[in-house]
Amino acid sequence: MSSKTIFKVAAVTLLVSQLLACDEQKNEQTSEQVAQVSQTDNSSNNTSQNTQQDAVTQFTKYNIYNKEDQAGSLSVEQSGNVYSSDMELGWNNRVVKMQEVITVDEQGYITSQTVKGVSAFGAPIDESFNQKGSIAQWQSTNEQGEEKVEGKKFYVAMDGTGVANSALLKAISNSETGKVDLLPSGQAGMIKLDSVTLDNGTEKKTVHLIGITGFGFSPDFAWYDDDYNFFATDGGGWFGVIPEGWGREHLEQLQEIQKKADNQYLKDLADKLIHTSEKPILVTNANYVDVITGKLVEGQSILVEDGRISKIASDIPAGDYTEVDANGKTLIPGLWDMHGHLSKSDGLLNMPAGVTNVRDMGNTHDNIVDIERMSENNEIMGSDVYRSGFMDRESPYAMKMGKTVDSLESAKAAVDWYAENGYPQIKTYSSMEPEWIKPLAEHIHSKGLKLSGHIPAFMTAEEAINAGFDEIQHINMIFLNFLGKNIDTRQRLRFTIPGEKAHELDLNSKEVNDFMALLKEKGTVIDPTVSVFRSLLLAEAGKVDPENAAIYEHLPVTVARNFKKAWMDIKPEERDAYNKSADAMVAMVKKLHDSGVTVVPGTDSIAGFTLHRELILYSQGGISNADVLKLATITSAEVVGNEENVGSIEEGKQADLVFIDGNPLEDMNDIRQVALVIKGQNLYKPDEIYEEIGVKPFTKSVDFEL
Template identity: 40%
Template sequence: MKTCFPLLLLAFLISCQESDTKKEYASKTYQVYMRDNLAGSHTSSMDSLGNYVYTFEFNDRGRGPEILEKIRLDQAGNISYLEITGVNYLKDTVVENYAYINGAAQWKSTSEAGEKATDGNPFYSSVNGTLGDNELLIRLLLSAENHTVELLPSGTATISNIEAITVDSIPLRLVEITGFGFTPFYEWIDEDNRIFASVSSWLSIISEEHSGMIESLLEIQKKKEDAFFASLAKELTSTPEAKTLIQNVNLFDAKNGRVVPGQQVVVNGNKIESISSVAPNLSEGTKIIDGTGKTLLPGLFDNHCHVQKEDGILHLAAGVTSVRDMANSMELLEIKKQFDENSNIGPRVVTLAGFIDQKGPFAGPGLTITNVAEGEEAIQNYKDNGYHQIKLYSSIDPSWVKPLAKKAHELGMKLSGHIPAHMLAEDAIKDGFDEIQHVNMVALNFLSDTIDTRTPLRFSAVAENTHNLDLDGAEFKAFVQLLKKKAIEIDPTVSIFEGMFSTKAGEPDPQFEAILDRLPIQVQRGYYSGGLPIPEGKEQQYKDSFAKLLEILENLHSNGVTLLPGTDAMPGFALHKELENYVKAGIPANEVLQLATIVSAKNVGMEDLLGSVEKGKMADLILVDGNPVENISDIRRVELTIKDGKVFNAKELYGALGIRHFQ
C-alpha cells in the first residue's frame, strides 16, 4: 500500500460520512488527583462537527502531559479519524494522526507510523491518547460480540468482567479490561456508559463533585485486583513437599565473588540445608533439579522500587527476591503482607522508606509538610508503622534537613533522598544524609546551588553540563573523600538517564531495547516515546553526559563508595540493564553481582539471612542458564526463582503476563 498519509487524510475529510452524532454526548469536566493533591484536569465534549474532543493535563513536579485530542467515529463506533497534539510527560512535542478511508487505515505519530488494509472494524489504539479513548472503546466493547474488539496496530481488547455496584447511592459498573498491559485494568462507568472515574493509588481522574468517593471506589477495585493476583499465586507457586536438590550446579560465591563449579545444594523448607561437591544421600520424595551448565546465585536485590501489586511477578521472574521501596502510599503495608503470605507473588520488601516533601507547587506525590515539627511527627509515625528509612524530596527547605535527620537518627532510621533544591549534596551530607538517591543528584553537586532542582532542570542541567565534569579534579576528589569518610551510600538508578539523555521519539528506550520484542505489543509501543527534549545540535553532548555518569559510578566504586543497584523503572528487566550498565562503566561483573546480592543484604542488615548461598541461610535463590560472571547479560536468562523455599518457573511467570521467555 503506497498511499501517503496527507492524501489519505484529505480523502477522509472530503468523503467522511456522518457518524451517529445526534445522540447526546454531554460535556464533562474531571479533576486529576495525584494521591490527595489536585494536579490537573480532563475534559470531554463534542464539537459542532461531531468530533469527540478531549483535553488532558496535569503537573507532576514540573513534568506532565498537555494533550488535545479529537476523534471521529464511524457508524459502527470505530475510530475513523483521530488527531492528537500537545506535549508528553517530559514536555516533548507530540503529534499523532489516524484516518481510515476506503479500506485503508494509516497512522503516524512522533514515535511510530504504519498502514494496513482493513475492513474498518479494528479500533485504533493511540500512543498519546486520553481517558476519552478508554471511554469510546468501552462503549464499543459493551455492544461487541463476546465483549471483544480487534485493535490497531495489533492485538485485541476484551471486557473480561462487568460488575454492577452502587456507591453512595450512585449506580455504577466496574469494568475489567484486558489486552493492553501485563494485567487487567479497571474503569468505573455510569448508566450512560460514560467514564465516571478512573482510580489508582497514584493517580485518579474523577469529577470534583465526586472526588470524596475515590477512597471507596479504590477499596472496591482493590478487592478485584487482589482476587486476580491470588488466583495467579495459587496457579504459579510450587511448594515442595520434601527436600529439593539442585545438583551439579556452578555456584556463585557472593562473599568471595567467584564461581564454584559442580556443587550440590539441598533446600529443606525455606532454608539451605547443605552445600557440597559430593552427591548427598537423598531422602524419599526429594525433588531433583539439574543444574548442569547453569549458575546458582542468591536472589537479587532491587534497591529502588515503588512497589505496586502487579510488580511482584515481574520481579520474581527476573530473579529479584528482595526490594527496597523508596516511597509509596500506605497501601505498601498491605502489599508487603500479601507478598509475605504469597497471596500475591512478589519479593521481600526489606526496606520501607517514608516519603516527606514540603508543600508547594513542585511537591512530590506523597506526604507533605509546612514546618519542621510536622516533619518530626511524620518521621515518628513512619517509625511506628514499621518503616526503616526516611526519604526527603526536592522541595524540602535546606534548613530543615539537619533537624529532620536528627529525628530520624534518634529513632534508628536512615535518612536519604533527593538533594533539596538550592542545596548541594555535600551540604546535605554534612547535615545528616546517609544515602543519596539517583546519580544525577551527585552530578548536580558540581553545578550551581541556584538551579531549581524541584523542576525538570535536575535532569536537563545534568544532561547539558556533566560531560565537562573532571573526575580527576580536586573538587570531585574531595567530594569522593567526603562520601567515604561519612560512609555515604549511592543508589544511582543510572539506566533511567540513558533513555532520557540519548533518545528521541521513535527510538526504543535503551533500558528495554533488548527485550521489547518479548512484550505484548501495546506495552512495547510505550517505550518509543523518547526522552528529554534535546536541543538541536546537542545530541552528542547529552550522550556524552550519560557516559560521564557511568564514569562516575566506576570512580565511586573503585574508591570504595558503596553503590546500591536499583532501578525506579519496570521491575526485573530494568535491574538486568542496570547491572549491564555497571559492567559497561568498567566494574567487573563479579563485583557487580556482589553489589546486587551480599552488599545489598548488608545494607539492610540482613546478611545473616540473605545475599549469599550458604548453609543455614534463607532459600532465596535463582538458577540462571549461563554464567553472568563471564557474561553479565546471562543474568537475563533466569529459569527458576526460589523465594522463601517456594519454587517459581520463570517461563510460566512471564507467560501469565503475556511475555515471552528468553528461550
C-alpha cells in the same frame, strides 16, 4: 518509575503509570507549548460529522485527585459520534497538557483521531489517525504507518486522555467473539468484575468495574456506566479520577471495591503460578556464585528445608525431596532492586527476573503495607519488601505521596510516625528546606533510622552529606554537586543541566577525588539508577530506547511501543552533549566504585527488566562482573541490615536462589536468562510467568515435580 507499573490505559492511569515509571524525570511547560487541536479532514466521515449538528451534546468534567488534594482535571464532550477531551495533570515539576478529538463509527471503531499536547517530560505530543474506506493511516512524532484493514480494527494511540477506551469497550461489546483486533497490532478484550450503585443525594448512578485486556502485562481496571462511558478509576493509590458532583467519598468507595477486585485477580494468578513445595527441596548439579569471594563453586547440591539452606555439599544422600536438577546452570543469590516504587503487580515482572528483594523508595502507606503482607502470604507474587518513608515539603513542586510537611516540627512528627510504623529509612524529596536537614537528620538518627533522598534545592550533595545524609538517590545529584549550588532542582534544571554538562566534568580532577574521599569517609551510599537516566537522555522519538532495545522484541507490542518515545524535548544541536553525558553517568558509577564508595543498583522504572540493564551497564562501565553481582546481592543486604539472613548462598540463610542459563561471571548479559527461581519453599518458572503476561521468554525454565 517506580515502576512502577507502566502503561495503564484508563484516562489518567495511562499517563500516570508512564510518568511514575521514573522517580526522576522532568517537565516544566507553559500553556504556549500546547498546540490547539484541529480536526483532521476526512471526506469519508462527512456524513457522520454532519449528523452531529442535530446530536445532543453531553459534557462531563472529572476531577483528578492525588493523595492530599486535586492534581488536575479532565473534560470530555460527546456530540453524536465525536468525542473531544482536554486534560491537565500536574505533580512535582511535571505537567501534562493534552487535547484529543476522536470520531467513531456506529460500532465504536475510530475513524479519525488527533492528540496534541505536551508530555510530562517535555516532549511534544502530535498524533493523528485517519481511516478512509479500508485504508488506515497513522502518524506521530514517534511512528507512522499504513495498513489495508480487512474487516474491523481499533487504532490504539501512543498517547491520549483515555476517552478512546469508552469507544473500545463499545466495539468489544459489539464483537461476536468478545475480542477486537488492534492497530498497529494486538488484540483487546474485557473482563467485567463488579457493579455498584452510588448515591450523591440528588442522583443515583450504577457503574461497572471493567478491565481491558491486551494492552499491558495485566488488565487495566476502571469504572464505566451502562453505556460504557468512563466514570472513575483508582490509580493504585497515586491518583484517582471521578466526575464533578461526586466527591472523594464516592471515589474511596469505588477504590475499595476496585482494590479487592485487583487483589483477587492477582491472587488467582499467584495460585496458578507459585509452586510451593511441602517437602524439602534438593537442588543437584549446581554451580553457584559465592558473591563474597567472587568465585564459582561447581558441582554442588543444595538442600532447602523450611525455606532456608540447611546444607551445601558435593553430594547429599537421597530422601523424600522435591528434586531440581540444575544441570550445570549457574546459581546466584536473589537479586535486589534498591529503588522500587512497588505496585501489587510488579512481582509478575520481578520474580521471573530473579529479583527477590525490593527496597521501596516511596509509596502510600496503605499500598506498601498491603504489598508486604500479601507477598508474605502468597496472596500475590512478590519479593521481600524493605520500606522507606517518603517526605516532601509543601510547595508548588511537592510530590504528595507520603507525608507533606510545612515546618521542621511537622517533619520531625512525620519521622516519629514512620518510626512507629516500622519504617527503617526516610527518603526526603527536592522541596525540603536546606536549613532543616541537619536537625532533621539528628532526629532521624535518634530514632535509629537512616536518611536518604534527593539533594534539596539550593543545596549541594557535599552540604547534605555533612548535614547527615546517609545515602543519595540518583546519579544526577552527584553531578550537580559540581555544576552549581544555587540551582532550583525542584524544576527541570536537575535533568537538563546534567544532560548538557555532565560530560564536561573531569572525573579525575581534585574536586571530584576530594568528594569521593568524603563519601567514603562518611560511609555514604549511592543509589544511582543510571539506566533510567540514560533513557531520559538518550530516548529519541521514533527510535527504540537503547536502554530497552534488548528486551523490545520480548514485550507485548502495546508495551514495547512506549519505548519509541522521546521523554525530553532535546534539540538536535544538544544531542551530542546529552549522549556524552549519558556515558559520563556510567563512568561516574565506576569512579564511585573504584573510590571505595558503596553503590547499590536500583531501577525507578519498569520492574525486573531495568535491574538487569542496570547491572549490565555497571559491567560495561568496567566494574568486574563478580563485583557487580556482589553489589546486587550481599552489599544491598548489608545496606538494609539483613545480611545475616539473605544476600548470599550459605548454609543457614534464607533460600533465595536464581538459576541462570549461562554464567554472569563471564557475561553479564546472561543475567536475563533466568531459568528458575526458588524463594523459601516457593518455586517460580519464568517462562510460565512471562507467557501468562504476554512476554516472550528469554530461556526455557528448569522443570521439576512437586
